Amino acid sequence: MRKTGGARELHFPECSAGGPVAGLHLPVRPVSAQWPDYNSRCAPRAGTQFPRVPRAGPAAVAPASAVPGLSGLSAAPLAASSSGRLGGCAGSAAMDSPEVTFTLAYLVFAVCFVFTPTEFHSAGLTVQNLLSGWLGSEDAAFVPYHLRRTAATLLCHSLLPLGYYVGMCFAASEKRLYSPSQAPEAWRLFLLLAVTLPTIACTLIYYWSRDRWARHPLARTLALYALPQSGWRAVASSVNTEFRRIDKFATGAPGARVIVTDTWVMKVTTYRVHVAQQQDVHLTVTESQQHELSPDSNLPVQLLTIRVAGASPAVQAFDIRLNSTEYGELCEKLRAPIRSAANVVIRQSLGDLFLETFASMVEENPVYSVPSSQELEACIGCMQTRASVKLVKTCQEVAESECQRCYCRPMWCLTCMGKWFASRQDQQRPDTWLASRVPCPTCRARFCILDVCAVR
Ligand SMILES: [Zn+2]
Ligand SMILES: [Zn+2]
Ligand SMILES: [Zn+2]
Structure with missing residues (x-):
């Protein structure tokens, strides 16, 4: 060199x-x-023999490591682990292999379904994709889409334990799980939990959806910005309009997207949508993390955590994370300056x-x-x-x-x-x-x- x-x-x-x-x-x-x-x-990196570093953040790392197991769902990794366990307690009939195989496979599926790594996204195995007909288009109507999406996501995820129980009815038929009165005590407790979770979710969603979704947390946040004579729907339609513009700033992984429009700063997560009005918030860079290599390019990356705090206490503060290379673009979109904590240097x-x-x-x-x-x-x-x-x-x-x-x-x-x-x-x-x-x-x-x- x-x-x-x-x-x-x-x-x-x-x-x-x-x-x-x-x-x-x-x-x-x-x-x-x-x-x-x-x-x-x-x-x-001149040598380029560096292994690729997985994307940062615990949410993304876990599924990424779980995926190889998934791709070999019925093949090597699971077979190896179940036969390994079998070998460990040879002769034990309780360690039946379909049961263990199903448990492992379901665990991997559940983790991936909740945290949705890239592979699941490209395979279309996400709540958004499976229910796209009912959810509608995000571009056409941002707020109604996310009202429904958060509710549907909550319900789908709460059904996962019940799905496991149903699957186990077939995978371990000798346990007689299909008739709960004859099932072992521990399984009866699990079933109770598996039924309670969706029940709570349904109740919550029913509560949110009353009065045309006016009680959903997103609608309540928007209502804080509504003028006295108009409701949260007027604010929602302004958010929808701004989201449709192509000059919005948008970045982040599907589980933590950051969207900045002319008036709004938003963070879209799996179960929530945080919204704050630009003129009403203070942004502070609170933390920066260095990563030597990013998976996309071979350049070092710096991840910034920015705290978005509302001037009024009613607006809940939230953190957004982005690459420092996108920082300039974010600043352009924001009207107010971003403050920086004393010890943070933005590269x-x-x-x-x-x-x-x-x-x-x-x-x-x-x-x-x-x-x-x-x-x-x-x-x-x-x-x-x-x-x-x-x-x-x-x-x-x-x-x-x-x-x-x-x-x-x-x-x-x-x-x-x-x-x-x-x-x-x-x-x-x-x-x-x-x-x-x-x-x-x-x-x-x-x-x-x-x-x-x-x-x-
Ligand atoms: Zn010249
Ligand atoms: Zn130019
Ligand atoms: Zn020329």
């Missing part, structure tokens, strides 16, 4: 040999002070860090003044701001294969050009980014960072 400084020396001096541009290099130094930090952190994503560096380097380049007849158009990358950069070959590179002339008019904003520049790089070698050349997004002429000029 080449060192950061080395990589830059290879290219930059050529680009700037002599001429006034030479002085422009000084700002590079603080940058190189930042990159090696990443570099050293990235160093171990920017590699992309954000690069964009900052890119902008500061472009600032040092000569300015391009547009002819007065020419009007600047909106950036064709984001359509949000005016085009603000033009590629002008200002570096001293002469070789034909290196920097070329670009005749395109200004079409891109600085951020989009920076994102383009970063996107064309080797994601595993951030140390080479600043010194490399990429093609113009429009005409494909190659340019280096010294050729990006701000437009005045």
Whole structure:
């Protein structure tokens, strides 16, 4: 692996040999002070022999480890464990193999059904998917969907012990579980529990659904934001409308999704939906966790825990978790600033860090003044701001294969050009980014960072 400084020396001096541009290099130094930090952190993955780390969080870890067992439901792992137990107490007729097999299989199924790992999601074995006909569409009606989904989830999960009992009636027929009066005492107690749970769930759901769901916790939370003359349904329809917009911020695993719309901060969990109005809450980063490697990319990740606390005590506080690389996007969506606990340092994503560096380097380049007849158009990358950069070959590179002339008019904003520049790089070698050349997004002429000029 080449060192950061080395990589830059290879290219930059050529680009700037002599001429006034030479002085422009000084700002590079603080940058190189930042990159090696990443570099050293990235160093171990050069070998790429690192095992993939399972996604963080106990909820996700448990099912992930349980899944291999599931995939071999009838095969190796379970057979091995049951025969192992059989061998341990040889001759014991009580340790009947279908009984043990069923118990293990049901346990794995139940855990996966409740915590829904990715495999269960892709197989469609989730409450949302199984009852999708009744639940309706989340996009069409967010609040009614989650009123029904939370109720259905609660009921389905409360039925799991009863399902086990019914299954055991067949798996262990000699216990005569089908007639509870003849079943062993312990099983009778279990049956009582298995019947009580869905009964409680049904009662609760019945209570929630009275008065057209007005007593559901979500409806009650929304009612806190209702104007005196209108009910919670008016608030619900505003939430529905905002959820439908494509510019909402949404992230997180299915069991703990975070959604931020123009007015609302929401967290969707298995049994609950937390809602708080943006203008009414304080957000504080309370904790950060470092993970050396994420399963999706090979870059180190930082997970942030943000406390969302309502200004009024009636609104229950809740925690949201997200990757620090999404932090910038979240801040953009929020109107109020996020406070940070004193000991938490938020690490920017590699992309954000690069964009900052890119902008500061472009600032040092000569300015391009547009002819007065020419009007600047909106950036064709984001359509949000005016085009603000033009590629002008200002570096001293002469070789034909290196920097070329670009005749395109200004079409891109600085951020989009920076994102383009970063996107064309080797994601595993951030140390080479600043010194490399990429093609113009429009005409494909190659340019280096010294050729990006701000437009005045
Ligand atoms: Zn743009
Ligand atoms: Zn061009
Ligand atoms: Zn150049």
